[in-house]
Amino acid sequence: MTILDAVTTPDWRPRLIALDIDGTIARMGENEIAPAVRAAIGRAVGHGTHVVLSTGRSLMGTRTILDSLGLENATALCSNGAVWWDTTSASVVKCTAFDVGVVMDRLLGLLPGAVYGAEVTGVGNLMYGRFPEGNLWGELREVGLEEFVAEPTPRLVVRWLDHTPEEMAFRLMDVELPGADWTVDHTIAWLTAGPVGVTKGAELEELRVRLGVEASETLAIGDGHNDVEMLRWAAHGVAMGQAPATVREAADEVVGSVFEDGAAGVLDRFFPG
Structure with missing residues (x-):
């Protein structure tokens, strides 16, 4: 039986569910999860399914959601x-982690006036320039460029204030950042860079193997x-509206948008109340 055959059977139910946070189970930048x-997440957990939060958020931003859901x-x-x-x-x-210095060498000339944040895992962020309040989680410390690039980081974020996501994406079209992969958000001019080759998909595959879950038993929801x-x-990938x-x-x-609790509709299908 192929993966497609397995997913389309009436009794199919995922054993590993990957959930994005912002725009999927919570509104962008918020920590409230709709009832x-x-x-629906609780019912999936109750059936013994592995629920994995797979997010662009830093650890400090993710732990708030983990604590709220009580995932054990x-x-x-x-x-x-x-x-x-x-x-x-x-x-x-x-x-x-990756070397943020060589990436900054490339970005500083391309995005004049942008502000930069480098994750200090489990603590917060170093900032080169000041972010608007509420953009970053944890302890925030504004530093000079020399200190900002001194240590590798797992996550570099860039906010290009007073510009649109389209402007940012156009400015970075065909740009390669040494040692890093990157994406631009679709709602604000916000770039997230991480170590080259590290993606949600690649890391989930490693975790799936560790958990002993079949590839045909995976579900992912994101936006x-x-x-x-x-x-x-994922065997079955779901995009928010x-x-x-x-x-x-x-x-x-x-499925429906985050404002319509689209993720709940998906999970309710496999784990009805």
């Missing part, structure tokens, strides 16, 4: 998979450009 979404014996993939957090031991079990690899990885066209095209199904 219907929360209940789980792994969260933060910073697009560069940081793995184990809820059982309350510790980072994997962290992949952003950084979710494309994850949606393609407000996702841009490139993300919807990567999915097997498109």
